[in-house]
Amino acid sequence: MSVKERKERERSERERLIVATARELAEQQGWDAVTTRRLAERIEYSQPVLYSHFRGKREIIGAVALEGATEMAAAIRAATSAAHGPRERVAALARAYLDFAARNPAVYDALFQLDGGLAYAREDTPAPLKDAFAALLETLGEVAGDGVHPGLFTETFWAALHGLATLARAGRLPPELADQRLELLVDRLPVV
Incomplete structure (x- = not known):
């Protein structure tokens, strides 16, 4: 291995450490606790x-969001691949999405609530974000119904899931009715 390759590997490892540490700190104490000073102390650099890797907290949030998008897409695909039939796949998708949001609140915030400097729904949207949407579209596109644009349907269903995730996390919805809400949403689909 050349010196250049070793330095690139070390740089990549440092970057992964920064992102992992920011994510861990945000999950434990919230994003307000994530500062470059605290990150530098925790990773012992x-x-x-830190600034040689990221220009600031905004870019760190963006890196956490991209990592989270990849994880969310994998969780959705794993859940839907194990389900049989359109209704079961949609229910599995919805459960996987809501479970991901509940298990990873700081990552979910990085993806959908905080400014990580990422472009959404544009040509320059980063690949992990496009892939997370594609993971939704793969299942939801097949149940959109006649004459309904699959992408538009996916956006609308995703918005409903996001609303459920956000309201549940804020304590605005009774948790004991979560399964019934999910069932109601899935049962209202025309094709399942």
Whole structure:
């Protein structure tokens, strides 16, 4: 291995450590606790080293969001691949989405609530975000119904899931009715 390759590997490892540490700190204490000073202390590098990887907290949030999008897409695909029939796949997708949001609140915030400097629903949207949407579209597109644009249907169903995830997390919905809400949403689909 050349010196250049070793340095690139070390740089990549440092970047992964920064992102993992930011994510861990955000999951434990919230995003307000994530500062470059605290990250530098935790990973035992100087703040200038952090700034050599990320221009600031916004870019770190974006990196966490991209990592989270990849994980969410994998969770959705795993859940839907194990289900049989359109209704079961949609229910599995919805459960996987809501479970991901509940298990990873800081990542979910990085994806959908905080400014990580990422472009959504545009040509320059990063690949992990496009793939997360594609994971939804793969299942929801097949149940959109006649004359309904699959992408538009997917956006609308996703918005409903996002609303459920956000309201549940904020304590605005009784948790004991979560399964019934999910069932109601899935049962209202025209093709399942």
